[in-house]
Amino acid sequence: MRWGLDAVHVRFGQRVALAGVTVPVDPARVTVVVGGDGAGKSTCLKVLVGLVQPEAGVVRRPSKGRIGFVPATAGIYVDLTVEENLEFSADAYRLSAAERRERGGEILERTGLAEARKRLGGQLSGGMQRKLAVGIALLHSPALLVLDEPTTGVDPVSRAELWRLISRAAAEGTAVAVATTYVNEAARATSVVLLEAGEALASGSPDAILRNVPGALGAARGASRPTPLSWRRGIEWRVWAPTGVLPGGVETVDPDFEDAVVVAALAGESRR
Amino acid sequence: MWAMVAKEFRELRRDRRTVAMMIALPVVMLVVFGYAASFNVHSIPTVVVGPGARQVASSLHSPFDVVDVDPTAGPPTARSRLRDGQAVVAVVASWGRLLVLMDGTQLFSVETAEDVLAKMMPSGPAASPNRRAEVQILYDPKLTTSWVMVPGLAGLILVFIGTLITSLGVVRERQAGTLEQLAVMPFRAWEVIAGKIAPYLMVAAADLVLIVVVGMVVFHVPFRGNVATFALGAALFLLVTLGMGVLISTVSQNQGQAIQLAFMVVLPQVLLSGLIFPVTSMAAGVQWISFLLPLTYFIEISRGVMLKATPISALWGPLGVLALLAVVVLGLAVTRFRRDLAPSSRRTELRESSPESVAS
Amino acid sequence: MVDALAEARRTSKRFGAFLAVDVMDLVIARSEVVGLLGANGAGKTTLIRLLLGLLQPSGGTVRLFGAAPSVSTRRRVGYVPQTLGLYVDLTVAENWSFTAGAFRNVATAMPSGIAAWKHELVGALPLGAQRQVAFAVALSHRPELLVLDEPTSGVGPLGRARLWEEIRQAAERGAGVLVTTHNMEEAEECDRLIVMVDGRAVATGTATEIIGGRKVAEIHCADWSRAFSTLEAEGFAVQVRGEALRAAGQVEAIGAMLARAGLGATVASVRANLEEAFVAIVSEPAAV
Numbered sequence: 027m028r029w030g031l032d033a034v035h036v037r038f039g040q041r042v043a044l045a046g047v048t049v050p051v052d053p054a055r056v057t058v059v060v061g062g063d064g065a066g067k068s069t070c071l072k073v074l075v076g077l078v079q080p081e082a083g084v085v086r087r088p089s090k091g092r093i094g095f096v097p098a099t100a101g102i103y104v105d106l107t108v109e110e111n112l113e114f115s116a117d118a119y120r121l122s123a124a125e126r127r128e129r130g131g132e133i134l135e136r137t138g139l140a141e142a143r144k145r146l147g148g149q150l151s152g153g154m155q156r157k158l159a160v161g162i163a164l165l166h167s168p169a170l171l172v173l174d175e176p177t178t179g180v181d182p183v184s185r186a187e188l189w190r191l192i193s194r195a196a197a198e199g200t201a202v203a204v205a206t207t208y209v210n211e212a213a214r215a216t217s218v219v220l221l222e223a224g225e226a227l228a229s230g231s232p233d234a235i236l237r238n239v240p241g242a243l244g245a246a247r248g249a250s251r252p253t254p255l256s257w258r259r260g261i262e263w264r265v266w267a268p269t270g271v272l273p274g275g276v277e278t279v280d281p282d283f284e285d286a287v288v289v290a291a292l293a294g295e296s297r298r
Numbered sequence: 299m300w301a302m303v304a305k306e307f308r309e310l311r312r313d314r315r316t317v318a319m320m321i322a323l324p325v326v327m328l329v330v331f332g333y334a335a336s337f338n339v340h341s342i343p344t345v346v347v348g349p350g351a352r353q354v355a356s357s358l359h360s361p362f363d364v365v366d367v368d369p370t371a372g373p374p375t376a377r378s379r380l381r382d383g384q385a386v387v388a389v390v391a392s393w394g395r396l397l398v399l400m401d402g403t404q405l406f407s408v409e410t411a412e413d414v415l416a417k418m419m420p421s422g423p424a425a426s427p428n429r430r431a432e433v434q435i436l437y438d439p440k441l442t443t444s445w446v447m448v449p450g451l452a453g454l455i456l457v458f459i460g461t462l463i464t465s466l467g468v469v470r471e472r473q474a475g476t477l478e479q480l481a482v483m484p485f486r487a488w489e490v491i492a493g494k495i496a497p498y499l500m501v502a503a504a505d506l507v508l509i510v511v512v513g514m515v516v517f518h519v520p521f522r523g524n525v526a527t528f529a530l531g532a533a534l535f536l537l538v539t540l541g542m543g544v545l546i547s548t549v550s551q552n553q554g555q556a557i558q559l560a561f562m563v564v565l566p567q568v569l570l571s572g573l574i575f576p577v578t579s580m581a582a583g584v585q586w587i588s589f590l591l592p593l594t595y596f597i598e599i600s601r602g603v604m605l606k607a608t609p610i611s612a613l614w615g616p617l618g619v620l621a622l623l624a625v626v627v628l629g630l631a632v633t634r635f636r637r638d639l640a641p642s643s644r645r646t647e648l649r650e651s652s653p654e655s656v657a658s
Numbered sequence: 659m660v661d662a663l664a665e666a667r668r669t670s671k672r673f674g675a676f677l678a679v680d681v682m683d684l685v686i687a688r689s690e691v692v693g694l695l696g697a698n699g700a701g702k703t704t705l706i707r708l709l710l711g712l713l714q715p716s717g718g719t720v721r722l723f724g725a726a727p728s729v730s731t732r733r734r735v736g737y738v739p740q741t742l743g744l745y746v747d748l749t750v751a752e753n754w755s756f757t758a759g760a761f762r763n764v765a766t767a768m769p770s771g772i773a774a775w776k777h778e779l780v781g782a783l784p785l786g787a788q789r790q791v792a793f794a795v796a797l798s799h800r801p802e803l804l805v806l807d808e809p810t811s812g813v814g815p816l817g818r819a820r821l822w823e824e825i826r827q828a829a830e831r832g833a834g835v836l837v838t839t840h841n842m843e844e845a846e847e848c849d850r851l852i853v854m855v856d857g858r859a860v861a862t863g864t865a866t867e868i869i870g871g872r873k874v875a876e877i878h879c880a881d882w883s884r885a886f887s888t889l890e891a892e893g894f895a896v897q898v899r900g901e902a903l904r905a906a907g908q909v910e911a912i913g914a915m916l917a918r919a920g921l922g923a924t925v926a927s928v929r930a931n932l933e934e935a936f937v938a939i940v941s942e943p944a945a946v
Contacts, residue, residue, distance in 0.1 A: 054883060056898070060814075060815075061814050062784075062785075062786055062813055062814020062815070062816065062817050063784050063785030063786055063812050063813060063814065063817075064784040064785065064786075065814060075482045076482065077478060077481055077482065089484075090482065090483065090484040091484040093482060095478075095479055095482040095483075096479075097475050097476075097478045097479055098475070099474070099475030100474065100475060101475055101476055101478075101479050102476070103474070103476060104474065115483075118483045118484065118485060119483070119484060120484075151698055151699065152698060153697075153698065175812075178811065178812055179740075179808070179811055179812075179840065180840065181696075181697035181698045181840055182695075182697070182840055182842065182933055182936050182937065182940075183697050183936075183937055183940055183941075184697070185840070185933075186895070186897065186933065186937050189897060189898070190890075190895065190896065190897065193886060193896070193897065193898040194886070194887075194890065196883070196898070197882070197883035197884075197886040197887055198883070198887075199883075207812050207813065207814055208841065208843070209815050209843060210842060210843055210931075210933070213899060213900065214897070214898055214899050214900065215900065216900060216901070222814070222816075231900065231901075232900050233900065233901075249830055251823075257816070257819035257820070257823065258819055258822045258823045258826055258847070259819075259847070260846060260847050261826075261849070284815060284843060287815045288815050288816055288819055291814070291815060291816040292816065295816075300759060301755075301756050301757075301758075301759025301760045302756075302760075304755075304756070304759070305745065305748065305752070305756040308748050308752050309745060309747050309748060312747045312748070312779075313747065
């Protein structure tokens with residue numbers, strides 16, 4: 027792996043935040059770290075960009091000037107206009123006047139903010155604010171782009187546009203790492219790490235994770251929970267049998283990616 | 299409705315800063331207005347010089363507090379003692395004449411002194427010539443209040459901008475989440491800190507100049523002393539207040555908390571630094587508080603330089619204290635702030651790759 | 659006639675010149691879970707406020723339990739806003755008693771699921787737990803109608819499944835549930851969906867019905883980055899999914915274009931997913 031975390035341990039006081047987590051991040055690829063709140067996704071990304079130092083393990087990252095970071099909370103200046111926000115980034119990364127003009131124009135086009143360039147950051151909608159934050163991070167053509175929950179709370183149309191931005195960056199060779207709680211976003215990635223309570227429950231390509239779902243998965247109906255290891259999907263229940271033997275009357279189904287993630291989470295829980 | 303009341307009380311109980319304000323504020327007010335706020339002067343440091351010094355000194359009683367008797371010295375010495383703030387009243391006792399010099403910047407002390415003198419030495423036609431006293435009020439002969447207030451207000455403005463406004467500016471960054479981003483950008487920690495503080499330093503300096511100029515033009519406040527001394531005092535004081543502002547921001551999560559804390563730091567300075575109530579009038583039990591406040595020292599410097607032309611040699615004391623406070627407060631603030639921007643590395647098996655280029 | 663818990667008939671709401679809700683019909687019946695899907699500014703929040711009686715409609719009618727919304731009918735509604743509506747500096751027990759006091763039902767006991775956190779400050783709990791508590795508190799006075807604004811935003815897959823279990827249970831006990839969401843996974847949990855754009859319902863039905871017969875092209879190409887750039891340059895909205903690319907457009911046209919660019923690729927027509935259908939619907943010119 028070119029960049030990323032390798033068997034990293036992080037502790038905050040007495041609390042173990044990450045236990046031996048590996049997150050590979052390679053150029054022209056998108057790695058997604060997926061998990062619930064408190065799983066350690068943000069911590070992973072913070073270790074990756076150097077905001078948090080690990081107790082043990084290896085972290086590989088390029089120099090500060092080659093990293094673009096979008097924190098979980100917007101990360102733009104609400105009292106500055108779109109243009110001024112980009113100016114600040116250009117100053118910080120010391121872009122030449124020519125680079126600024128060219129790249130700035132390109133970013134404004136790509137993020138769809140060209141019309142809004144004189145608007146204050148605080149006047150943009152949530153989706154546009156996120157796009158600006160990503161634009162600021164991409165302005166200096168970083169080698170590594172790191173985004174912490176870029177689409178949480180953003181409407182679906184803006185979310186699709188944000189992912190196009192991300193994919194385009196990867197297509198141009200940038201290594202991208204994204205943290206998210208949305209399972210269907212993990213399905214877009216080339217590499218997934220499923221995190222729960224600081225542990226990597228599953229990792230690999232989405233297809234590989236699907237292929238490696240342990241046990242058997244079934245679907246059932248009814249008002250009450252069929253077994254302790256069941257969960258709701260719409261009006262049905264999904265039933266998971268770690269042993270591979272489903273209870274009677276439950277028909278087998280092929281797991282989709284969301285099923286795979288829930289199974290991994292349940293497996294992790296029963297281990298603990 | 300009671301559900302609302304119960305809930306509100308419970309929330310209030312957990313909000314430590316507000317509770318502190320609710321309890322501490324009345325207590326502070328009580329202490330201040332009970333013991334500190336007083337325009338009555340109990341002791342007036344006095345110096346007596348001239349041939350008849352000893353005789354005159356022995357006849358002076360409270361509130362005059364004779365701190366030095368020097369028969370060999372004359373008027374120049376008396377004046378310089380007042381100028382350097384070592385005494386408020388200087389009596390020159392020469393043969394047949396009494397010259398009483400008073401420091402006009404100590405408004406209330408001077409009024410008290412005049413009253414007491416009038417009672418001690420009636421100056422009507424019945425009085426004998428060699429017991430007549432000539433009173434000269436130096437520096438602020440008409441006892442104009444604005445002359446004494448303006449240098450103090452200059453300090454107050456610096457406290458406001460330095461502490462309150464700066465803390466808000468830094469906390470805003472923390473609230474918006476952009477502080478994290480700054481830490482990842484190719485800035486070094488000191489660049490972020492200096493860049494954050496510099497604008498407030500400039501604004502405060504500009505405001506200071508404005509107040510002094512307005513004071514001089516509109517209220518005719520004199521500026522008799524050395525500008526460089528004044529600037530030095532102002533600079534040191536600014537560093538202290540800016541440091542306080544940054545320190546407050548490192549222990550506040552949002553602007554509301556910052557304001558509360560800033561308020562609790564600024565209020566005592568307004569009341570107990572000698573801006574309004576003279577320090578000498580404060581009961582000894584609370585007077586020591588004023589010696590902890592940076593504004594007290596700056597007011598000494600600004601009043602001295604502007605009104606009395608006090609030379610720097612007499613001001614090493616307050617300047618020194620300010621310098622020390624600046625080092626301590628600013629040092630503490632920067633250390634804490636730095637932690638947000640550059641987490642300390644611990645010795646682990648950590649390898650960072652050297653800057654690599656991207657193959658595109 | 660279905661017993662409607664909440665009903666909006668030809669309801670509209672105007673703020674000055676701005677039409678926030680433009681003639682909407684909405685019915686929520688017992689034991690069903692209805693999802694309101696739409697971009698920010700589509701009017702979802704305004705519609706909810708109209709239903710709850712926090713706003714008066716400019717046109718049409720709104721009925722809550724068969725009558726105009728009022729304080730007494732609001733007692734029968736459980737509402738969880740996106741910001742949870744809990745006091746983060748109070749414990750779970752204190753939040754519970756506050757709601758009990760407000761709704762005047764002292765008797766309800768705290769469900770075992772959250773009782774473990776009784777004396778924890780809400781602010782100290784992880785988000786999934788907070789959402790569980792918010793939901794339990796909203797259910798504590800046995801409302802007949804539940805209105806939930808983004809109930810599982812930020813929660814992981816297992817937590818989400820568990821929360822939806824509670825929502826389903828409430829529906830099975832007879833409550834009607836209205837959910838607003840941005841999350842496609844969540845939308846698929848609903849019995850039926852309403853897609854809102856600019857204050858209007860532009861699509862209704864189950865997720866499958868909304869997707870309808872929409873198809874997208876799925877592209878497999880060894881040099882995916884060049885394929886991506888080529889398609890983007892031609893104005894296609896391309897999304898990446900693992901090793902494949904997906905774009906809305908004619909399979910033949912896309913295949914030809916990629917061939918012209920000298921890229922060997924297989925292009926197939928596949929069913930669109932809900933997100934792609936949503937984006938397509940939202941970008942279409944409004945069909946009345």
